[in-house]
Amino acid sequence: GNSVTQMEGPVTLSEEAFLTINCTYTATGYPSLFWYVQYPGEGLQLLLKATKADDKGSNKGFEATYRKETTSFHLEKGSVQVSDSAVYFCALSVLNSGGYQKVTFGTGTKLQVIP
C-alpha cells in the first residue's frame, strides 16, 4: 500500500533559521505530492503541491521538490518566522482503481519557532 514517512518532531528553531522537514513516500502508480499546514485550532490547509517528477511546489517562502529517484518531497524554508509555528503534514494522492482520489497523510511534524 501507499505510505508517507515524515521526520518526527517537534522541531524547534529560532526565528530566521533554515527549515527542512523530511518526507519520503511509497506509492504505486504516479502520485501527486502535497504539504498541508495546520495552525493551532484550525483545520488543514494546502501549503504547496507537485504533480510530477522534478516539479517544485512553492508558497509563502516554502519550497519542496518532487524527487522520484529518492521518493522524497522535503519541505524547506530559508528563514522561518514565529508565524510559521504549526504542524506540517506531507501527503500523497493517487487515482484509485475505483476512479477516486486516495490521499495518504504522514503523521505530521510540529514546528515551533521562537523569537
Place this chain on the structure above:
Amino acid sequence: NAGVTQTPKFRVLKTGQSMTLLCAQDMNHEYMYWYRQDPGMGLRLIHYSVGEGTTAKGEVPDGYNVSRLKKQNFLLGLESAAPSQTSVYFCASSYFWDMETGELFFGEGSRLTVL
C-alpha cells in the same frame, strides 16, 4: 466564504451514547471525506463519498456510519460511542480528482471526548 463547516465543534459523550457530526460545504464539491486525527498517527480516513447518495469505507470505518443525502452535506454517526473514538474529526471535500488539483479543503475540526 464558509467553505467547509463542521458542527458541533466540541462534544463530550458517555460510553454507549450516540451522536451525529454534520459537515456542510458550499463549493459544490463532489467528493467528501471524514478523517480522524490522533496523536502520532496523522489523519486516517473513516468514510468517504464520491457523490450524492454514495458512501464507501475508508481505513478505519468500524463503529461509524455515514450518509450523503444531499450533495452539500456529509453526516458521520456514532451509534454507540466508545472511549477509543475520542479524537478530533475532520471533514474534507474536493472536486473530481485530476492531476492538476487533488487539493482537499478541510473544516476546522470537531473534538469529541468519550468518557
